[in-house]
Amino acid sequence: EAQVTQNPRYLITVTGKKLTVTCSQNMNHEYMSWYRQDPGLGLRQIYYSMNVEVTDKGDVPEGYKVSRKEKRNFPLILESPSPNQTSLYFCASSLGTGTYNEQFFGPGTRLTVL
């Protein structure tokens, strides 16, 4: 089944404790992206990747890192999480960046930073 998977689905952590949220897609998609969803703000892009070893900042990149060493994986790294990073995070992928390329979303990771 074609899908985007994220792990973990739920995570409660404390300020300053490094964490990684994994994202994997099995559709051989080139483009991958991370979004955070906050009430009243919709989804905002954190980082995106056009292909392996090609990443760039989105609208809200502060406090986050990403890497793209393999085409299928695009982990989101929080080196020193803070409470303002408590949010619902979505990974998405698409075949390319063209407007006809639908983005497929993972199920989401709900992160709470205490």
Added chain:
Amino acid sequence: AQSVTQLGSHVSVSEGALVLLRCNYSSSVPPYLFWYVQYPNQGLQLLLKYTTGATLVKGINGFEAEFKKSETSFHLTKPSAHMSDAAEYFCAVKRAGGTSYGKLTFGQGTILTVHP
């Protein structure tokens, strides 16, 4: 820069009534427009999209939307609401060209409640 505004963070309708969720966009170039639906505890699912051609777009689950350039709108409608339509709906815009790099700009979302 492009932006999306969804009018009404919460919309409540009775089962069988018309559903109308409003979306207005701002874009300096012709936009491509999308509606996504998010059911509780799930990711986003594409409902429909407008790229080029016919301005009335039909999507899944009986939803449709009309692109009106003069009004910069892309409102989502369904003639008869069903209980299973209860979800959060997001309007999104993607630039038709330039250095958009596939980025979707989302509205703030509208929660649809359907009453029996």
